[in-house]
Amino acid sequence: MKYFFVQKRTLALIVVLVPMLALFIYVSLRSGPLAPVPVTVAQVESRSIAPALFGIGTVEARYSYKIGPVFAGRIKFLNVHVGDQVTAGQILGGMDPVDLDERIRAQDLALQRSGSQLNEALARRAYAQTQARRYAELLVAKSTSEEIVATKKFELKIAGTSLTAAQNEFARMGAERDALLAQRVNLALVSSVDGLITARNADPGTTMVAGQSVVEMVDQKSFWINVRFAQTHARGLSSDLSAQIVLRSQESVLTGRVLRVEPVADAVTEEMLAKVVFDEMPSPLPAIGELTEVTVMLPVLPTGPVIPNAAIQHIDGKLGVWQIKDDDLLFTPVTLGSADLDGHVQVLAGIQTGDRIVVYSSKALKATSRIQIVDRLLKAKS
Amino acid sequence: MISLAGRDIMHAWGKFVFTGLGLGLLIGVTLSMAGIYRGMVDDGKALLDNSGADLWVVQQNTLGPYAEASSIYDDTWRGIRNMPGVERVANVTYLTMQVRQGERDVRAMVTGVTAGSPGTPGWPPYLVGGRQITRDHYEAVADIATGFKLGDSIQIRRNNYTVVGLTRRMVSSGGDPMVFIPLKDAQEAQFLKDNDAILQQRRRTTVNPVFNRPQVPGLLEAVIASQSTNTYVNAVLVQIGASYNADDVAESIRRWKRYTVYTRSQMEEILVGKLIATSAKQIGMFLVILSIVSAAIVAFIIYTLTLGKIREIAVLKLIGTRNRTIAGLIMQQAIALGVIGFMVGKISATLLMAPIFPKHVLLEPLDSVFGFIAVVVICIFSSIIAIRAALKVDPAEAVGG
Numbered sequence: 001m002k003y004f005f006v007q008k009r010t011l012a013l014i015v016v017l018v019p020m021l022a023l024f025i026y027v028s029l030r031s032g033p034l035a036p037v038p039v040t041v042a043q044v045e046s047r048s049i050a051p052a053l054f055g056i057g058t059v060e061a062r063y064s065y066k067i068g069p070v071f072a073g074r075i076k077f078l079n080v081h082v083g084d085q086v087t088a089g090q091i092l093g094g095m096d097p098v099d100l101d102e103r104i105r106a107q108d109l110a111l112q113r114s115g116s117q118l119n120e121a122l123a124r125r126a127y128a129q130t131q132a133r134r135y136a137e138l139l140v141a142k143s144t145s146e147e148i149v150a151t152k153k154f155e156l157k158i159a160g161t162s163l164t165a166a167q168n169e170f171a172r173m174g175a176e177r178d179a180l181l182a183q184r185v186n187l188a189l190v191s192s193v194d195g196l197i198t199a200r201n202a203d204p205g206t207t208m209v210a211g212q213s214v215v216e217m218v219d220q221k222s223f224w225i226n227v228r229f230a231q232t233h234a235r236g237l238s239s240d241l242s243a244q245i246v247l248r249s250q251e252s253v254l255t256g257r258v259l260r261v262e263p264v265a266d267a268v269t270e271e272m273l274a275k276v277v278f279d280e281m282p283s284p285l286p287a288i289g290e291l292t293e294v295t296v297m298l299p300v301l302p303t304g305p306v307i308p309n310a311a312i313q314h315i316d317g318k319l320g321v322w323q324i325k326d327d328d329l330l331f332t333p334v335t336l337g338s339a340d341l342d343g344h345v346q347v348l349a350g351i352q353t354g355d356r357i358v359v360y361s362s363k364a365l366k367a368t369s370r371i372q373i374v375d376r377l378l379k380a381k382s
Numbered sequence: 383m384i385s386l387a388g389r390d391i392m393h394a395w396g397k398f399v400f401t402g403l404g405l406g407l408l409i410g411v412t413l414s415m416a417g418i419y420r421g422m423v424d425d426g427k428a429l430l431d432n433s434g435a436d437l438w439v440v441q442q443n444t445l446g447p448y449a450e451a452s453s454i455y456d457d458t459w460r461g462i463r464n465m466p467g468v469e470r471v472a473n474v475t476y477l478t479m480q481v482r483q484g485e486r487d488v489r490a491m492v493t494g495v496t497a498g499s500p501g502t503p504g505w506p507p508y509l510v511g512g513r514q515i516t517r518d519h520y521e522a523v524a525d526i527a528t529g530f531k532l533g534d535s536i537q538i539r540r541n542n543y544t545v546v547g548l549t550r551r552m553v554s555s556g557g558d559p560m561v562f563i564p565l566k567d568a569q570e571a572q573f574l575k576d577n578d579a580i581l582q583q584r585r586r587t588t589v590n591p592v593f594n595r596p597q598v599p600g601l602l603e604a605v606i607a608s609q610s611t612n613t614y615v616n617a618v619l620v621q622i623g624a625s626y627n628a629d630d631v632a633e634s635i636r637r638w639k640r641y642t643v644y645t646r647s648q649m650e651e652i653l654v655g656k657l658i659a660t661s662a663k664q665i666g667m668f669l670v671i672l673s674i675v676s677a678a679i680v681a682f683i684i685y686t687l688t689l690g691k692i693r694e695i696a697v698l699k700l701i702g703t704r705n706r707t708i709a710g711l712i713m714q715q716a717i718a719l720g721v722i723g724f725m726v727g728k729i730s731a732t733l734l735m736a737p738i739f740p741k742h743v744l745l746e747p748l749d750s751v752f753g754f755i756a757v758v759v760i761c762i763f764s765s766i767i768a769i770r771a772a773l774k775v776d777p778a779e780a781v782g783g
Contacts, residue, residue, distance in 0.1 A: 012395065013391075013395045013399075016395075016399055017399075017722075020722070020725055020726070020729070021725065023725075023729050024725040024728060024729055027728060027729050027732045027733060028728065028747070028750070054516070054517040054518060054519070055518070056518075056519050209597075212599055229518070230497040230518040230566075232497050232498055233497055233518055268457070268613070269566075270457075293519070293520070308513060309499070309500050309513055309514045309516065310500075310508075310509040310512065310513050310514055310547065312499070312500035312501060312514075313500075313501065313507065313508070314434060314500070314501025314502075314507070316624065317469060317621065317623070317624055319499075319500075319501050336499070339499070339516065340516070341516045341517060342513070342516070343512075343513030343514060343516055343546075345499075359509075360508070360509050360510045360511060361508050361510070362510055362550055363508070363550070363551060364431065364507055364508055365508070376511075377510040377511060378510060378511040378526070378532075378548060
């Protein structure tokens with residue numbers, strides 16, 4: 001009985017101590033720095049990838065117009081507001097003519113006076129012609145002196161010159177009147193194209209200097225996107241490539257194409273600039289300045305070994321992947337090709353299709369790391 | 383030969399094991415405290431490791447970018463790239479802020495990484511899910527400690543970012559998880575506050591007569607535009623060629639480019655020696671206090687256990703047991719108690735305390751070994767008092783009242 005009691009106590013102690021010891025050994029070896037690193041492994045696939053470039057841009061109008069006076073003056077009236085549709089030749093507003101109308105009227109009167117003077121000169125010349133002819137006939141009849149005839153010829157010449165001067169003066173007055181009329185017309189602010197008013201910078205009564213814009217307008221048919229691509233990620237960017245455009249204000253994906261790549265890159269922001277046009281102008285029209293995300297599709301590449309970009313490591317100055325060979329870790333340097341936006345990268349050299357590589361690891365790996373291959377490192381989404 | 387200690391433990395094993403368990407929890411707290419200190423140091427080192435840099439180029443005479451604010455122009459890298467020995471350079475920005483996701487927000491260190499490919503300095507060196515950033519805007523890789531999931535949309539300042547990748551142990555020196563976003567967005571986030579702030583700034587500029595001059599059309603617009611751009615970064619991360627010495631390259635950048643440059647060891651000194659010095663001292667102090675308390679408790683326990691069996695010891699003495707045997711009995715029991723306590727402590731620290739602790743707790747195997755030796759030594763010394771008490775027992779007590 002006593003023997004059994006001792007047995008029972010020993011058993012109980014063993015039941016407590018042995019699991020504890022086992023747990024202790026497990027804890028010491030399977031956690032902390034000695035624990036194997038859980039990793040996920042994938043095979044290098046052979047597939048083609050479709051690289052794409054991603055950039056952001058703003059909606060801009062290719063043609064925009066700033067309409068304002070060419071002389072300093074005060075705005076008399078303004079017929080349009082922001083958002084108005086206008087047509088080519090439409091009068092948008094006008095500058096105050098101040099005394100221009102009076103000056104035109106004065107010029108009209110001056111022109112009339114000049115016409116009277118012209119008529120007078122015509123009459124004088126007709127009279128001088130008659131006199132000259134009459135005295136010439138009288139000289140043939142010996143009824144007058146040669147001196148008087150010479151005087152009449154002189155008077156005829158003077159009358160002719162006066163007539164020419166009067167004609168010129170009349171023409172000058174006419175031209176000056178035309179100039180004033182042209183200036184009068186020029187006071188009108190006229191739309192040069194069919195378009196949309198985007199800004200009304202001043203209201204009637206405001207004094208503007210020459211060259212200041214009163215209204216700004218754009219040609220809506222010329223909307224395009226000024227896209228910026230990081231220079232390091234702009235390889236392959238060229239005109240006529242198709243593009244997907246997502247406007248910030250809209251969910252849907254629009255299509256377009258690269259119209260041109262700007263010959264001048266932005267040296268400060270280290271970006272390439274390109275203009276992307278819509279295949280079909282969206283309706284309603286996007287706001288100018290709206291932010292857009294543009295994805296430019298590059299030609300699909302031929303099939304080749306492809307790895308996920310999460311597998312790429314940079315160790316001792318070399319890009320490579322952790323390859324699993326005979327259950328051992330081996331850092332294999334690779335030469336990378338193009339990548340797509342979903343994180344697939346083509347491998348040009350270093351590994352072959354079918355090789356097993358580490359994709360995810362729960363800590364940085366070393367060649368001496370013990371690894372434990374698992375299906376996934378993240379818990380499934382609940 | 384009969385093991386007296388073993389027999390005695392067997393006699394009241396329940397009491398013994400539970401005492402060991404209690405002691406173990408105390409040792410577990412002590413080990414965790416050491417782990418917290420190691421974790422703090424490791425956080426700092428992880429920050430340096432994860433940046434992948436050999437040199438940090440920062441604003442002159444600052445301890446940036448981690449311990450102090452540093453701000454340099456974002457085209458500084460061009461000049462540094464041309465220095466002999468420099469293999470790779472990358473701009474980087476760091477900004478600790480609240481990152482919003484739906485209703486909740488998480489304190490995180492937002493890191494702006496240069497556009498490039500995996501392996502660029504500053505990029506997260508490994509992932510546990512998803513992929514690395516491929517677009518130059520509006521994508522993020524987050525540490526899993528943020529609680530974000532793949533595909534989540536998070537908000538940093540004015541912009542929304544999609545979480546495309548998850549990583550782990552990417553933390554700031556303060557232990558805040560990191561969120562990696564493209565540099566251009568990070569520069570904007572650092573500078574452009576929020577829409578209200580921008581509006582206020584515009585309003586202030588507009589009412590300032592120096593900038594809003596009617597006779598100079600376009601000046602106000604130009605000033606406002608210039609206020610909305612940020613051409614600064616916090617540091618340039620430099621990787622040097624294999625055949626170059628980091629100190630030499632650092633010295634030449636310091637000399638010719640007029641920036642402050644830190645090497646890995648200098649940066650470690652700043653992080654460990656300056657940034658976490660006070661916290662480390664606090665933890666160190668706790669560790670010392672806990673060790674003293676643990677030692678005292680072990681001494682008390684063994685002393686009480688010994689006093690509990692003083693009559694039995696007197697009997698042993700009466701039957702002529704040698705003092706050495708009695709001392710051995712007590713000391714063996716003390717060591718056994720310490721060993722059980724240490725095992726329980728190690729298990730509880732690893733499985734219970736470290737995972738639920740909000741900061742990183744790193745339990746180094748070497749620390750455990752030192753901890754074990756310390757526990758055994760403390761137990762031996764603690765048992766001396768009990769041994770003295772046991773040896774002073776008069777054998778007559780065994781037969782007395």
